Amino acid sequence: MSGNVLSAGQAAMVLFGTFVGLLIIRVPVAFALGLACVPILLIEPHLSLMTLAQETFNAYNSFILLAVPFFLLTANLMSIGGITDRLVALSRSMVGHWPGSLAQINVVLSVFFAGISGSSTADAASQSKIFIDAQTKEGYDLSFSIAITAVSAVLAVIIPPSILMIVWGGLISTSIAAMYLAGIVPGLLIAGAQMATVHIYAVRRGYPTYPKDTWREMCCAIWRSIPALMTPFIIVGGILLGWFTATESACVAVLYSVALSTFFYRETGARELYKALLDTGRLAGVALFCVGTASAFGWLLAYYRIPQELLANVSTWGMGAIGAGFFIAFCFLVVGCFLDAIPAIIIVGTVLEPLAKSVDLHPVQFAIISIVSLAFGLVTPPYGLCLMIACSIAGVRLRYALKDTVIMLIPMLLVLAALIIWPSVSLFLPRLIVPEMLK
Amino acid sequence: MTEISMPPNPSPWRRATAAYAKLLEILLATSVGMLVIPVTLQIISRYTPLIPSYIWTEEMARFMFIWTIMIGAMVGIRESQHFEVDIWPDLSRRSEAMVRILARLGVLALALVFVTAGIEFTRFAWNRTSELADLPLWLIHVAWPISGVTWIVFAGEQIVDEMRILFGANQ
Amino acid sequence: QSPITLNGAVQFNDDHAFNRALLRFEELVKKYYGKPVNFTLHRNSSLGLEKQYFEYMSQGKAVDYGIVSPAHMSTFAKAAPFIDAPFVFKGIDHMNKVVEANILAPIADEVASKAEVVLIGYSGGGIRNIFANKPLKTLADLRGLKVRVQGAPIWSKTFAAVGMSPTVIAYNEIYNAIQNGVIAAGENEAAGVEAMKFYEVAPHLNLTQHAVSIRPICFSVKTLKTLPKELQDAIMKAGKEAGDYGRQLESSEEVVKLDTLEKAGKLKRVPFEERDAMKKLADPVMATYAKEIGAEGIFEKINVV
Ligand code: NA
Numbered sequence: 075m076s077g078n079v080l081s082a083g084q085a086a087m088v089l090f091g092t093f094v095g096l097l098i099i100r101v102p103v104a105f106a107l108g109l110a111c112v113p114i115l116l117i118e119p120h121l122s123l124m125t126l127a128q129e130t131f132n133a134y135n136s137f138i139l140l141a142v143p144f145f146l147l148t149a150n151l152m153s154i155g156g157i158t159d160r161l162v163a164l165s166r167s168m169v170g171h172w173p174g175s176l177a178q179i180n181v182v183l184s185v186f187f188a189g190i191s192g193s194s195t196a197d198a199a200s201q202s203k204i205f206i207d208a209q210t211k212e213g214y215d216l217s218f219s220i221a222i223t224a225v226s227a228v229l230a231v232i233i234p235p236s237i238l239m240i241v242w243g244g245l246i247s248t249s250i251a252a253m254y255l256a257g258i259v260p261g262l263l264i265a266g267a268q269m270a271t272v273h274i275y276a277v278r279r280g281y282p283t284y285p286k287d288t289w290r291e292m293c294c295a296i297w298r299s300i301p302a303l304m305t306p307f308i309i310v311g312g313i314l315l316g317w318f319t320a321t322e323s324a325c326v327a328v329l330y331s332v333a334l335s336t337f338f339y340r341e342t343g344a345r346e347l348y349k350a351l352l353d354t355g356r357l358a359g360v361a362l363f364c365v366g367t368a369s370a371f372g373w374l375l376a377y378y379r380i381p382q383e384l385l386a387n388v389s390t391w392g393m394g395a396i397g398a399g400f401f402i403a404f405c406f407l408v409v410g411c412f413l414d415a416i417p418a419i420i421i422v423g424t425v426l427e428p429l430a431k432s433v434d435l436h437p438v439q440f441a442i443i444s445i446v447s448l449a450f451g452l453v454t455p456p457y458g459l460c461l462m463i464a465c466s467i468a469g470v471r472l473r474y475a476l477k478d479t480v481i482m483l484i485p486m487l488l489v490l491a492a493l494i495i496w497p498s499v500s501l502f503l504p505r506l507i508v509p510e511m512l513k
Numbered sequence: 514m515t516e517i518s519m520p521p522n523p524s525p526w527r528r529a530t531a532a533y534a535k536l537l538e539i540l541l542a543t544s545v546g547m548l549v550i551p552v553t554l555q556i557i558s559r560y561t562p563l564i565p566s567y568i569w570t571e572e573m574a575r576f577m578f579i580w581t582i583m584i585g586a587m588v589g590i591r592e593s594q595h596f597e598v599d600i601w602p603d604l605s606r607r608s609e610a611m612v613r614i615l616a617r618l619g620v621l622a623l624a625l626v627f628v629t630a631g632i633e634f635t636r637f638a639w640n641r642t643s644e645l646a647d648l649p650l651w652l653i654h655v656a657w658p659i660s661g662v663t664w665i666v667f668a669g670e671q672i673v674d675e676m677r678i679l680f681g682a683n684q
Numbered sequence: 685q686s687p688i689t690l691n692g693a694v695q696f697n698d699d700h701a702f703n704r705a706l707l708r709f710e711e712l713v714k715k716y717y718g719k720p721v722n723f724t725l726h727r728n729s730s731l732g733l734e735k736q737y738f739e740y741m742s743q744g745k746a747v748d749y750g751i752v753s754p755a756h757m758s759t760f761a762k763a764a765p766f767i768d769a770p771f772v773f774k775g776i777d778h779m780n781k782v783v784e785a786n787i788l789a790p791i792a793d794e795v796a797s798k799a800e801v802v803l804i805g806y807s808g809g810g811i812r813n814i815f816a817n818k819p820l821k822t823l824a825d826l827r828g829l830k831v832r833v834q835g836a837p838i839w840s841k842t843f844a845a846v847g848m849s850p851t852v853i854a855y856n857e858i859y860n861a862i863q864n865g866v867i868a869a870g871e872n873e874a875a876g877v878e879a880m881k882f883y884e885v886a887p888h889l890n891l892t893q894h895a896v897s898i899r900p901i902c903f904s905v906k907t908l909k910t911l912p913k914e915l916q917d918a919i920m921k922a923g924k925e926a927g928d929y930g931r932q933l934e935s936s937e938e939v940v941k942l943d944t945l946e947k948a949g950k951l952k953r954v955p956f957e958e959r960d961a962m963k964k965l966a967d968p969v970m971a972t973y974a975k976e977i978g979a980e981g982i983f984e985k986i987n988v989v
């Protein structure tokens with residue numbers, strides 16, 4: 075006896091039914107999530123519309139989420155301050171002579187970028203502006219250009235720093251430092267898988283290749299990028315050494331990129347700064363508003379104990395660690411198609427934790443499997459934020475780039491499978507560097 | 514995506530809402546910039562004796578953050594930046610207008626909820642002050658009804674514009 | 685007509701003293717009321733955190749009863765965190781006497797009138813100590829210690845007066861902040877240390893015994909008003925008894941919990957040698973604070989019990 079008017083099943087039908095119905099008539103996702111809560115709040119005498127205001131407020135009233143605008147601002151400051159240009163030049167001298175050079179540069183830049191920013195949204199927004207136009211001008215297919223920009227953006231939350239790992243560490247007491255180190259190898263493997271995909275595309279479709287840079291040019295590019303390349307060491311090192319908390323590190327990234335742009339590269343003006351702040355506010359506003367309504371949606375799922383009912387019998391299936399790993403990845407991949415990664419962690423992460431514990435899946439490996447799966451959700455329709463951003467900047471509909479995105483996801487899923495099967499893929503680095511944080 | 518077209522001779526009403534949108538943009542950029550301040554103070558105060566360890570920095574950062582999100586969500590409706598899932602085939606401009614009106618009606622519905630629930634929510638904070646900085650809490654909660662009203666204005670204008678296309682002369 | 689159902693919420697898992705105190709409350713209400721009544725207790729923070737339960741109880745929505753730290757009532761009633769402030773109680777017996785003598789009633793009245801939540805019983809009884817990544821035995825050891833304190837000004841003021849360097853860190857960042865050395869310590873009762881796994885990163889539990897926790901069992905006034913009179917009476921009676929049970933449970937389990945953790949090699953208790961000197965430094969701050977919130981009378985009564 076729950077004392078509620080609706081049973082768990084009825085509530086789930088109302089919530090998901092309204093949500094999907096509203097998505098079909100193209101109500102923005104954030105608003106559809108909020109509106110889906112409304113019928114329940116009206117039907118249930120024990121709840122009221124104010125619950126929606128209260129739960130969105132609770133979601134935003136979080137020091138940890140503050141890292142999101144900081145990472146977005148860092149990305150914007152990097153592009154106006156000349157940091158991104160230096161990193162593009164460096165990527166070009168490294169992989170510019172490979173087939174499909176500009177697309178390879180796109181992936182390598184995302185790796186560098188991932189070491190500085192912890193938000194894939196930021197990567198997708200800033201690199202779509204750089205690459206989609208440039209690639210199509212050089213003869214790359216538009217759908218390929220969108221897809222590679224979007225899938226390479228997911229690296230930002232896998233390679234440290236990472237907003238998802240910060241949120242995870244706050245919710246399920248897991249060492250953020252250990253997760254950061256554990257994300258490096260899987261991130262690089264995924265980047266490698268993407269570069270291999272680009273290579274095959276480029277050879278089959280005859281995408282252009284740049285002439286090889288001389289050693290001199292390469293050294294010059296490295297030299298000019300050194301201050302920018304220091305950023306990951308300052309951020310990740312600052313956390314490992316205990317200089318600041320994970321959220322504060324995102325603020326330090328902002329300060330460092332301001333300092334670099336103004337004192338070192340000397341490329342920021344007041345107008346550009348205003349535009350960077352405004353762009354940050356716009357993207358942070360729409361992305362985080364959605365986290366709030368999704369949290370309210372998730373709160374109602376919890377109120378009716380819907381995730382618990384769905385997963386009630388899982389522990390009796392007798393899965394081993396690998397089976398559970400695949401199951402966890404599957405859950406997050408499915409949830410990631412419909413929800414933003416942060417609310418997905420809040421709603422599903424805590425529900426799956428007992429399963430991971432019962433099969434002795436290492437907490438850090440559990441976190442990495444979940445975060446990589448959720449990162450893939452950033453490019454899976456219907457709600458794949460990075461793919462949506464890339465498509466909207468390119469001015470096309472999401473469907474347009476779908477086929478290439480799916481093709482590119484296949485090798486990435488193989489990497490995910492590898493890190494489920496072999497724990498050391500993720501655990502090797504933290505075991506080497508911070509064994510005391512793995513107990 | 515951003516398509517805010519002003520007719521050649523905007524009515525005073527349209528001019529007012531455009532000015533309001535501009536004001537929101539300025540507030541948004543300012544609040545993003547200011548977010549850096551309390552967090553920086555928090556880090557500095559932990560390592561140097563230059564400034565005392567202010568207990569309110571964390572709370573201040575959170576409250577400014579809430580306003581930043583809400584203003585960003587208001588601006589997002591004006592500029593149609595909120596993400597949509599698009600499964601429709603390419604439509605004629607009229608059918609497109611039809612779907613857009615439907616979608617904006619959804620926004621309008623949530624806006625009404627935010628106004629009514631938001632007024633109650635603000636009243637709930639009326640006599641309360643924050644834990645650390647002793648700020649009146651309604652100053653934060655009032656962001657809910659304000660965004661509701663703002664959405665009604667912006668989405669309402671968009672509905673009117675799309676109606677013109679739907680029922681207007683063939684172009 | 686189907687029987688009345690009441691909804692409760694608790695942050696912790698099934699073994700936690702708060703959860704068990706609330707289960708006892710449910711049992712006692714059923715017994716005293718004698719007619720059918722149902723309870724749904726949402727556990728493991730599934731409906732949010734204590735601060736939010738309190739707001740929901742105040743609205744009379746979603747949550748009808750729960751255990752909430754007085755610190756989370758401060759946005760409604762400034763005096764509430766006083767119940768739980770450092771160095772108010774000399775020890776667990778003193779706290780029990782204060783509760784039994786009903787000295788805290790004026791504060792409970794203020795909460796009831798401003799937040800529309802009644803404090804029907806007083807659970808708690810956990811002794812708060814400082815957990816750190818190193819042993820701390822004397823005041824000199826505490827000097828400059830970067831310690832995370834609760835978000836009420838009285839905590840940072842008293843800890844600063846003792847010579848520590850209180851720091852603001854969000855509750856869900858404590859674990860990682862200690863692990864990485866951003867802060868060196870935090871403070872909590874044994875049940876919290878166990879639930880949040882703080883011992884993994886800060887294995888030294890320094891027995892400063894700087895506070896005894898009181899965790900009121902709260903009930904929404906708006907809900908209460910809609911219930912039949914006999915049920916209301918049963919709730920008030922059961923709340924008081926469940927609170928007494930909870931206090932007794934937590935204080936008796938505290939030692940067992942710490943023994944178990946220590947035996948498993950997860951935690952080490954460190955006797956703190958200068959509690960009196962520590963209290964002396966904090967006393968003037970507490971006196972000023974009591975004056976500020978108009979609780980001097982209560983403070984005096986507490987001190988003479
Ligand atoms: Na990229």
Ligand code: NA
Pocket residue numbers: 187188189190191192193229230231232233234235236
């Ligand atoms: Na990153």
